[in-house]
Amino acid sequence: xxxxxxxxxxxxxxxxxxxxxxxxxxxxxxxxxxxxxxxxxxxxxxxxxxxxxxxxxxxxxxxxxxxxxxxxxxxxxxxxxxxxxxxxxxxxxxxxxxxxxxxxxxxxxxxxxxxxxxxxxxxxxxxxxxxxxxxxxxxxxxxxxxxxxxxxxxxxxxxxxxxxxxxxxxxxxxxxxxxxxxxxxxxxxxxxxxxxxxxxxxxxxxxxxxxxxxxxxxxxxxxxxxxxxxxxxxxxxxxxxxxxxxxxxxxxxxxxxxxxxxxxxxxxxxxxxxxxxxxxxxxxxxxxxxxxxxxxxxxxxxxxxxxxxxxxxxxxxxxxxxxxxxxxxxxxxxxxxxxxxxxxxx
Amino acid sequence: xxxxxxxxxxxxxxxxxxxxxxxxxxxxxxxxxxxxxxxxxxxxxxxxxxxxxxxxxxxxxxxxxxxxxxxxxxxxxxxxxxxxxxxxxxxxxxxxxxxxxxxxxxxxxxxxxxxxxxxxxxxxxxxxxxxxxxxxxxxxxxxxxxxxxxxxxxxxxxxxxxxxxxxxxxxxxxxxxxxxxxxxxxxxxxxxxxxxxxxxxxxxxxxxxxxxxxxxxxxxxxxxxxxxxxxxxxxxxxxxxxxxxxxxxxxxxxxxxxxxxxxxxxxxxxxxxxxxxxxxxxxxxxxxxxxxxxxxxxxxxxxxxxxxxxxxxxxxxxxxxxxxxxxxxxxxxxxxxxxxxxxxxx
DNA sequence: GTGAAAGCGCTAACAA
DNA sequence: TTGTTAGCGCTTTCAC
Numbered sequence: 001x002x003x004x005x006x007x008x009x010x011x012x013x014x015x016x017x018x019x020x021x022x023x024x025x026x027x028x029x030x031x032x033x034x035x036x037x038x039x040x041x042x043x044x045x046x047x048x049x050x051x052x053x054x055x056x057x058x059x060x061x062x063x064x065x066x067x068x069x070x071x072x073x074x075x076x077x078x079x080x081x082x083x084x085x086x087x088x089x090x091x092x093x094x095x096x097x098x099x100x101x102x103x104x105x106x107x108x109x110x111x112x113x114x115x116x117x118x119x120x121x122x123x124x125x126x127x128x129x130x131x132x133x134x135x136x137x138x139x140x141x142x143x144x145x146x147x148x149x150x151x152x153x154x155x156x157x158x159x160x161x162x163x164x165x166x167x168x169x170x171x172x173x174x175x176x177x178x179x180x181x182x183x184x185x186x187x188x189x190x191x192x193x194x195x196x197x198x199x200x201x202x203x204x205x206x207x208x209x210x211x212x213x214x215x216x217x218x219x220x221x222x223x224x225x226x227x228x229x230x231x232x233x234x235x236x237x238x239x240x241x242x243x244x245x246x247x248x249x250x251x252x253x254x255x256x257x258x259x260x261x262x263x264x265x266x267x268x269x270x271x272x273x274x275x276x277x278x279x280x281x282x283x284x285x286x287x288x289x290x291x292x293x294x295x296x297x298x299x300x301x302x303x304x305x306x307x308x309x310x311x312x313x314x315x316x317x318x319x320x321x322x323x324x325x326x327x328x329x330x331x332x333x334x335x336x337x338x339x340x341x342x343x344x345x346x
Numbered sequence: 347x348x349x350x351x352x353x354x355x356x357x358x359x360x361x362x363x364x365x366x367x368x369x370x371x372x373x374x375x376x377x378x379x380x381x382x383x384x385x386x387x388x389x390x391x392x393x394x395x396x397x398x399x400x401x402x403x404x405x406x407x408x409x410x411x412x413x414x415x416x417x418x419x420x421x422x423x424x425x426x427x428x429x430x431x432x433x434x435x436x437x438x439x440x441x442x443x444x445x446x447x448x449x450x451x452x453x454x455x456x457x458x459x460x461x462x463x464x465x466x467x468x469x470x471x472x473x474x475x476x477x478x479x480x481x482x483x484x485x486x487x488x489x490x491x492x493x494x495x496x497x498x499x500x501x502x503x504x505x506x507x508x509x510x511x512x513x514x515x516x517x518x519x520x521x522x523x524x525x526x527x528x529x530x531x532x533x534x535x536x537x538x539x540x541x542x543x544x545x546x547x548x549x550x551x552x553x554x555x556x557x558x559x560x561x562x563x564x565x566x567x568x569x570x571x572x573x574x575x576x577x578x579x580x581x582x583x584x585x586x587x588x589x590x591x592x593x594x595x596x597x598x599x600x601x602x603x604x605x606x607x608x609x610x611x612x613x614x615x616x617x618x619x620x621x622x623x624x625x626x627x628x629x630x631x632x633x634x635x636x637x638x639x640x641x642x643x644x645x646x647x648x649x650x651x652x653x654x655x656x657x658x659x660x661x662x663x664x665x666x667x668x669x670x671x672x673x674x675x676x677x678x679x680x681x682x683x684x685x686x687x688x689x690x691x692x
Numbered sequence: 693g694t695g696a697a698a699g700c701g702c703t704a705a706c707a708a
Numbered sequence: 709t710t711g712t713t714a715g716c717g718c719t720t721t722c723a724c
Binding site for chain 1: 700701702703704
C-alpha cells in the first residue's frame with residue numbers, strides 16, 4: 001500500500017514523438033529559440049499541453065540555464081526582508097525565472113558560506129544576496145562565477161551590482177529628529193559584528209558610525225552610548241535594559257532597526273517608564289508593526305519592495321549578459337510617530 | 347573588464363585523475379557507497395580536498411539524489427513559519443540535505459500550484475508543504491511522485507505524512523478562557539477560504555468551527571460573530587473595526603492568529619477603547635511579539651520548532667524509503683497574558 | 693575491490 | 709527550416 005509509483009516523467013523525447021518532430025524542435029520551442037516555423041511551434045505546444053510535459057531543471061542545467069534565481073536571506077524572521085522578497089517576486093513574476101530561498105543565518109559566517117555554496121552547487125542562474133556578512137573578496141569570487149547582486153552593503157565592486165539603502169542619510173534623519181526634540185543623551189543599539197575583515201559596508205556599522213558622527217557634530221559626544229547585541233526583539237530588550245541602567249539614563253534610544261526597537265519598547269514598559277514622555281524610541285525599516293496604532297514606532301522607511309524589484313531587475317540583466325557593474329541606492333524617509341517626543345525637562 | 351570567467355568547475359573526472367583512480371571510485375566515496383577500500387577512500391578524499399571539488403547537484407539529479415529538500419511556505423511574513431523553519435533547519439543540520447524555500451502565496455491557488463511545480467521540476471528529494479491550500483487530491487498526486495510531508499492540515503492520507511497542531515484543542519482553550527472570564531459576545535476573525543473542494547482540514551476552518559461549537563455548548567449561540575478577512579495585521583485591523591461597529595459590540599475578540607490579533611489591538615486602541623478593560627483580545631501561535639510586555643497578547647502556543655523538527659525527520663525517513671503514512675500532532679498550550687481580562691460588567 | 697561504459701534529459705554545434 | 713549527434717557530470721550496472 002502507498003508504494004511510490006516510479007511512473008516515468010514525460011520527457012522531451014515523448015513530446016517529439018507525439019508531435020512527430022525532432023527533439024531539437026521541441027527544445028527550440030521551449031526556449032523560444034530561432035529556427036522553428038509557426039506551424040511546428042503550434043504542433044509542439046499542443047503536444048506539450050496534451051502530455052503535460054514539464055522541463056526538468058536538472059537536465060537543462062547540464063547544458064544551459066536552470067531558470068532559477070537563488071536568494072540568500074539571513075533569516076526569514078526579519079520582516080523587512082519580507083518586503084524585499086515581495087519586490088523580488090513582483091519583478092520575477094511573469095518571467096520564466098523562479099526564486100528559491102536559502103537561509104544563511106545572518107550571524108554565522110560558516111552557515112552563510114554553506115548556504116552560498118548550496119546555491120552555487122545547484123547551478124542557479126544568478127544569486128541575490130541579502131545583507132551577507134561574507135568578506136567582499138569571497139563575494140567577488142562567487143560573482144566571477146555567476147551573476148550576483150548584493151543587497152544592503154555599500155562597498156563598490158566592479159564584479160557585482162549593489163542595491164542598498166542610504167543608511168547614512170537615514171540615520172542622520174532619525175538622530176537629528178531626536179536631537180531636535182531636545183534629547184542630549186541618546187543610546188544606540190547596534191549589532192555584534194559577525195563578519196571578518198573590513199565589513200564597514202554593513203548597515204549596522206554605517207548606522208552606528210553615522211549616529212556617532214551626528215552626535216559629535218551637535219556637540220553631544222558625551223551623550224554617545226552604544227550597546228551591542230543582536231537585532232532581534234530579545235536583543236533590543238536586553239540592550240535597552242542595559243541602557244536604562246545608566247545614570248543618568250538616556251532619554252532616547254535609536255534602536256537601529258524595528259525588531260530591536262520592539263524589544264526596546266517592551267523594556268521601557270517593564271521598567272515602568274512611559275514612551276515617549278520618559279524615553280523616546282526610534283527604529284529603522286518602517287515595518288508594518290511599526291505603523292500599528294498601539295505601537296506607533298518612529299522609524300525610517302527604506303522602500304524594501306523597490307529595492308527588491310530593482311535587485312531582481314539588475315540580476316536578470318546580468319543573466320542576459322550585462323557585465324558592467326551598477327549601483328542603486330534608495331533614499332530613506334523619516335516616519336515620525338508617537339514613540340518619539342520632546343525630551344523630558346530637568 | 348569584469349568579464350565572467352568561464353573557468354571550468356572541478357569535476358569528478360578531475361578528482362579521479364588526480365587520485366589516480368576511476369570516476370566510479372570517486373562516486374562511491376562521495377556517496378559512502380560499498381566497494382571502496384579505506385586506502386582508496388583516503389586518497390580520493392585528499393584529492394577532493396586539494397582540488398576543492400564540490401558535486402554538482404544537477405548532474406547528480408540525473409541519476410540519483412539532489413540532497414535537496416523543498417519547502418513550500420505560504421509567505422515568509424508569518425512569524426510562526428519562522429519557528430517551523432528553525433525546527434526544520436535544526437533537523438537538517440549535520441545531514442547532507444539542504445532546504446530550499448519557495449513562497450506559494452498562501453492565498454492564490456495558482457501561485458501555490460506553480461511553486462509546487464517549481465519544486466518538482468527541480469527534482470528535490472522531498473517536499474515539506476506548510477499549510478498548503480491545494481486540494482488533497484493534488485497533494486496526493488505530488489506525494490506519489492516524491493516524499494511529501496504536509497504541515498498544518500488535518501486530513502488523513504495514506505500517501506503523505508501529516509504534522510499538525512491540535513487546533514480543535516487549542517481553540518477550545520482560548521474560547522473557554524474567554525467564557526470563563528465572563529465574556530458572552532465574543533467575535534472571531536477568520537480567514538477567507540482560498541482553496542477549493544473540502545478544505546475543512548485547514549487551521550482557520552478548524553478554529554472557526556471549534557469556536558462556534560464551544561460557544562454553542564455554553565449556550566452562547568447568540569454571541570457568535572465571525573468576520574472573514576486575511577490573517578495579516580491589516581486584515582485583523584479591518585475585521586476588528588467591523589466587529590466593534592456592532593451593537594451591542596463584542597467584549598472579546600479571538601483573532602484566530604497572532605498577526606491579525608496585533609491588528610486587532612491597534613484597532614481597539616484607535617477606537618479609544620482599553621484592552622482588556624473594554625475589549626479582550628486573544629491570538630494563536632504565541633509568536634515572540636506576543637510576549638513583549640507592552641503587547642502582552644494572550645495566545646496559544648503550538649511548538650513550531652518541534653513541528654518543524656518532526657516534519658523534517660519524517661521526510662528524511664521517507665527519503666530513505668519508508669512508505670507507511672504517519673501522523674504527528676502537537677498539543678497546544680494556552681498562554682494567558684494581559685490582553686484578556688474579565689468581561690466589563692453591564 | 694575496482695573500473696569501463698552506458699545513459700539520465702536536455703542543449704547546441706553542425707549537416708542536410 | 710529541420711534533424712542528427714555529441715556531450716554536460718554524475719550514478720550504476722556489470723565485467724573483471
